[in-house]
Amino acid sequence: MAPAPDGDAIATKRALRAELRERRRIRPPHEREAATEGLTRQLIALTSSLGPRSLSCYLATPDEPQTRPFLAWAVERGIRVLLPVSRDDGLLDWAPYDAADESLDLIGMPVPTTELLGPIAINDVGLIIVPAAAVDRGGMRMGWGRGYFDKTLGSMDRRPPVFAVVFDTEVLDELPREPHDQGVDGVVTPTGITRFTP
Numbered sequence: 001m002a003p004a005p006d007g008d009a010i011a012t013k014r015a016l017r018a019e020l021r022e023r024r025r026i027r028p029p030h031e032r033e034a035a036t037e038g039l040t041r042q043l044i045a046l047t048s049s050l051g052p053r054s055l056s057c058y059l060a061t062p063d064e065p066q067t068r069p070f071l072a073w074a075v076e077r078g079i080r081v082l083l084p085v086s087r088d089d090g091l092l093d094w095a096p097y098d099a100a101d102e103s104l105d106l107i108g109m110p111v112p113t114t115e116l117l118g119p120i121a122i123n124d125v126g127l128i129i130v131p132a133a134a135v136d137r138g139g140m141r142m143g144w145g146r147g148y149f150d151k152t153l154g155s156m157d158r159r160p161p162v163f164a165v166v167f168d169t170e171v172l173d174e175l176p177r178e179p180h181d182q183g184v185d186g187v188v189t190p191t192g193i194t195r196f197t198p
Helices: 006-025 029-050 068-076 119-124 148-154
Strands: 054-056 080-086 092-096 102-104 110-112 128-131 134-136 162-165 186-189 192-195
Touching: 029 068, 029 162, 029 186, 029 192, 054 128, 068 080, 080 110, 080 148, 092 110, 092 119, 092 148, 128 148
Parallel strands: 054 080, 128 162, 162 186
Antiparallel strands: 080 092, 102 110, 186 192
16 A cells, blocks of 8 residues: 555554554454464464564553463573663663563553663664554554654664564555554464565
8 A cells, every 4th residue: 555645644543543542442352362372382483483683572462462471481592572661762771671660651551670781772772573453465654643662663774574463364465554653564363473574
């Protein structure tokens, strides 16, 4: 889909985000548990196939597909994990994950309490796993509207593979696009991994 005029894309995204947020909010607990188990298996399979020594991921909120079991697996295997911490300038700092204490950053996202490493720390990872509201079949990712990950991915000279995480129903045929939107190399859902060709 070609980038829509900004106003149209913004309005369409806003409505779609509201719908997706509500669907996530009302998802039954048994579906969440099954999704967590499936997603953990898929993320382990992806990481095992790519073999990174370090990766970046995120701590999921209660409504998101859960990442903590996967993060625990990665740490147990000696993979260095960096997690994002939002800054007020629109950039992301990164902090190592140690499976210990958590706090909330300035926009209310869960974060580790370890030392902040600064925005360029992500340049050393071999795999980037990002949250998303939805992903389309062409590899376009739609986030939640703050632009942190688009800005981070767009600023990288050499990007390792980038995979978004969503529920199965959030892989859509087509998403509205704006010029700053960054695509992903693949999407991980509780039932599988899809890689996109450039």
